[in-house]
Amino acid sequence: MSRGAEVSDAASTKASLRIALRRVRHDFLSGLSADQRDAALARIDAAITPLIPGDAAVAGYVAQSDEPDVLPFLASLHAAGRRVLLPCVRRLDMEFSAWSPADPLVPGYAGIPMPQLGGDSGVPRFLLVPLLGFDRQGGRIGQGGGFYDRYLEHRPETKRLGIAWSAQEVDEVPSDPWDVALTAVVTELETIEVEPPSL
Numbered sequence: 001m002s003r004g005a006e007v008s009d010a011a012s013t014k015a016s017l018r019i020a021l022r023r024v025r026h027d028f029l030s031g032l033s034a035d036q037r038d039a040a041l042a043r044i045d046a047a048i049t050p051l052i053p054g055d056a057a058v059a060g061y062v063a064q065s066d067e068p069d070v071l072p073f074l075a076s077l078h079a080a081g082r083r084v085l086l087p088c089v090r091r092l093d094m095e096f097s098a099w100s101p102a103d104p105l106v107p108g109y110a111g112i113p114m115p116q117l118g119g120d121s122g123v124p125r126f127l128l129v130p131l132l133g134f135d136r137q138g139g140r141i142g143q144g145g146g147f148y149d150r151y152l153e154h155r156p157e158t159k160r161l162g163i164a165w166s167a168q169e170v171d172e173v174p175s176d177p178w179d180v181a182l183t184a185v186v187t188e189l190e191t192i193e194v195e196p197p198s199l
């Protein structure tokens with residue numbers, strides 16, 4: 001099979017997988033009471049902490065839809081003196097801007113709140129990555145914009161921590177040549193540390 005055919009197969013499989021995973025994620029979250037959801041989020045926060053040692057900058061995201069909401073955790077990091085960054089999307093480019101809980105957020109790409117353009121930007125050492133699906137090899141499927149893969153292509157020093165509900169696990173995410181693997185995946189049940197490939 002030609003490379004082109006493989007890539008377009010992955011693209012159509014990814015599109016149907018996204019639809020299925022949005023439903024799975026929604027059903028998982030609807031099945032939790034408010035207390036259960038808060039407890040699950042607290043477990044995710046606690047599991048992230050040992051993965052972001054030191055004082056280097058941590059980037060997160062403003063949750064959309066049924067994604068785990070890491071903003072309170074990011075606010076607590078900021079309160080502890082840590083530099084916190086959030087995605088700022090313009091056209092096809094995603095950058096990360098410094099964020100403090102006192103800063104206003106403005107509607108950005110797909111209506112997701114983001115820091116105002118023109119703020120202080122930086123490259124995070126640790127990146128909390130939202131996702132629709134993950135596998136135990138570090139495979140990730142996102143919303144299909146390619147923002148994270150394009151961003152990470154030139155930033156091998158950034159640790160990539162996928163943040164997900166356990167229900168979002170699949171056996172094997174269909175992979176495209178540009179996909180950048182996660183360093184670890186954190187869910188409310190476990191942390192999956194992905195072995196770096198041995199060279």
Ligand SMILES: Nc1nc2c(c(=O)[nH]1)N(C=O)[C@@H](CNc1ccc(C(=O)N[C@@H](CCC(=O)O)C(=O)O)cc1)CN2
Pocket residue numbers: 022061062063064065066067087089094109110112130131142143144145146147148
């Ligand atoms: N919270 C969050 N922020 C993020 C991302 C993300 O996946 N989640 N991104 C990741 O690249 C970037 C923005 N890219 C995006 C690409 C597509 C859609 C999108 O199509 N969203 C659907 C929502 C469907 C749903 O309800 O689940 C939409 O708006 O119709 C959103 C963001 C940067 N910020």
Ligand SMILES: Nc1ncnc2c1ncn2[C@@H]1O[C@H](COP(=O)(O)OP(=O)(O)OP(=O)(O)O)[C@@H](O)[C@H]1O
Pocket residue numbers: 014140141142143144145146147148149150153176178179
């Ligand atoms: N490094 C890259 N260089 C050029 N184009 C890229 C790169 N990474 C991704 N793309 C483009 O982005 C599109 C979407 O990629 P993909 O389906 O892997 O998105 P995703 O990882 O699910 O989305 P996101 O990262 O926004 O959550 C692809 O069709 C591809 O053309």
